[in-house]
Amino acid sequence: MIRVRKWDGRLQEFDPDKLRRTLMRAGADRELADEVVHRVASMAYDGITTRELLEMALETLRSLERHDAAARYDLKRAIMRLGPTGYPFERYVAKILEAHGYRVLHVGHVFRGKCVDQEVDVALEVEGRRVMVECKFHNSRGIYTDLKPAMYTYARFLDLERYFDEPWLITNTRITEAARRYAQCVGLRVTWWDGPPGASLRELIDAKGLYPVTALQGPEGAIRTLVQAGIVTIDELSRKSERELERLGLPSETAEGLLEVARRISRE
Amino acid sequence: MIRVRKWDGRLQEFDPDKLRRTLMRAGADRELADEVVHRVASMAYDGITTRELLEMALETLRSLERHDAAARYDLKRAIMRLGPTGYPFERYVAKILEAHGYRVLHVGHVFRGKCVDQEVDVALEVEGRRVMVECKFHNSRGIYTDLKPAMYTYARFLDLERYFDEPWLITNTRITEAARRYAQCVGLRVTWWDGPPGASLRELIDAKGLYPVTALQGPEGAIRTLVQAGIVTIDELSRKSERELERLGLPSETAEGLLEVARRISRE
Incomplete structure (x- = not known):
């Protein structure tokens, strides 16, 4: 059993629902919150402090956001970045x-x-x-x-x-x-x-599932280049070749990285 | 005769039209430009340099703008200040x-x-x-x-x-x-x-002749107060009493000064 040490020193059983609610209040959707709770539960140890637990959860949230889930997460902000x-x-x-x-x-x-x-x-x-x-x-x-x-x-x-x-x-x-x-x-x-x-x-x-390319966590300048070239969805991006992206002025590595993520997301 | 010394040392007769055009290019209206030319002509001396003449003219323009003419001058900016x-x-x-x-x-x-x-x-x-x-x-x-x-x-x-x-x-x-x-x-x-x-x-x-109160050169805060109180023209202001302005929170001296200018302009 995992118990969490509160700020006043008392121990309380780890409550996945409570953590999930906290994450959703922080802006994660249900699916993302579930994934974070799952990962945190597997890493937490008996006697962990509330603060450590929260930091672990936020760290996990950030690391997940940096990958595929990012496309679905905070869609609103991604659209504004268009x-x-x-x-x-x-x-x-x-x-x-x-x-x-x-x-x-x-x-x-x-x-x-x-x-x-x-x-x-x-x-x-x-x-x-x-x-x-x-x-x-x-x-x-x-x-x-x-x-x-x-x-x-x-x-x-x-x-x-x-x-x-x-x-x-x-x-x-x-x-x-x-x-x-x-x-x-x-x-x-x-x-x-x-x-x-x-x-x-x-x-x-x-x-x-037509997410904007601005939902990707690639280099800001590269994403701008895509948008300016009229490539506005991750789906469109996934159907480009590395050479086409290089022709827009993207460095080979950036092009490869963006395509890999875009194709992974589009296959989902 | 007043002659102006150009930058290359040559002397040229003072040309009121040329100065007027320069002032109007700088944003003065015809009436204000005339007044400035008149004043400068009375102050200039034979052998004055082009540069001195221009400085004298701009100084005169500024000093006139600070007074009554200001209400008519740069009306556009005054309206934007509303x-x-x-x-x-x-x-x-x-x-x-x-x-x-x-x-x-x-x-x-x-x-x-x-x-x-x-x-x-x-x-x-x-x-x-x-x-x-x-x-x-x-x-x-x-x-x-x-x-x-x-x-x-x-x-x-x-x-x-x-x-x-x-x-x-x-x-x-x-x-x-x-x-x-x-x-x-x-x-x-x-x-x-x-x-x-x-x-x-x-x-x-x-x-x-309905100029906005923001054409007055009074203290910024005082003019704001008038605008917020719904006193938007110099004409309206001129018909207020010193006591009414004090009731809006204006210091007695400011109220007196603004009223004096407003009444002078409105009588014109």
């Missing part, structure tokens, strides 16, 4: 929708509206209907997409009505209640980070 | 429009739209028509108001059509060509910093 501009996010959204059966017609194409030229982030087709997607990207946490993007997306749709049957706003952040009500009222479809339930951006991504 | 939030700018716009014969009904009022509650910066009436004004404030230079504010203003108007006959977008910056074309196409009136010609924001202000 910035600073919104263009890689548009490409990423297009990839996700494509995986879900939408036919992507254009990314970042300019249409001649009734009034002015309008750039449409993603133009797609599904069941004979043409859909105009506005991708609203924010690269910091705690931001809500509010009424304004919903309103200008709808106004853009009105200007482009001859091309599209439906407007759709997709954002990597949360969205205000007012923006949601407005969207529903004017017939604007809205997808945000954790909604609508069952079809949130997070769920669309998880369902297809 | 920030960081847009609310003082809304109040300021309301004051200007009021001076031009519009009846201001509300500033920052929330209307119940077809879809959602919408805050309208300035609601006004003119010749029996109700106008919804969106004030787009930016507090840094070099920014253009682009298509998005024009589009969401129009979308807001559509949501509030039962209350208003016309939407109007007023900004303290320049505006892109696309935003102007869009506005014209959907019937959105637009007023920006230097347009439309003859009715630009700058001209609306100049015509009534």
